[in-house]
Amino acid sequence: MYSFTEVIFYSGKRKYLPKNGYRPDAIFNETKEYWGITFVELPAEKFDVPVPAIIKFTFQNSHYQDFMQGQSFAIMEGFNQVGEGKIISIETEKCEVRI
Numbered sequence: 424m425y426s427f428t429e430v431i432f433y434s435g436k437r438k439y440l441p442k443n444g445y446r447p448d449a450i451f452n453e454t455k456e457y458w459g460i461t462f463v464e465l466p467a468e469k470f471d472v473p474v475p476a477i478i479k480f481t482f483q484n485s486h487y488q489d490f491m492q493g494q495s496f497a498i499m500e501g502f503n504q505v506g507e508g509k510i511i512s513i514e515t516e517k518c519e520v521r522i
Contacts, residue, residue, distance in 0.1 A: 433470060445465060460478045463479055492513060
């Protein structure tokens, strides 16, 4: 399963914008649990600007039943929040970012 999302990476939190294959953790809706995610498609070109992206869970497909469309999440590197995102849709097949 894949999730079509909209994400923002904060300026001053990372030296470079991440690319496809980036594997941070995410915290969904104050759960305080870190879930590994992988950005399958990430066409980010600027900090502090919303960008469409496709993510999937890195380790456990069971997490898909624990989140839903419209849900927000924090993008984490260790204890540092480097960005945020929102789930736009959940897809059973790989989808593509259209800019």
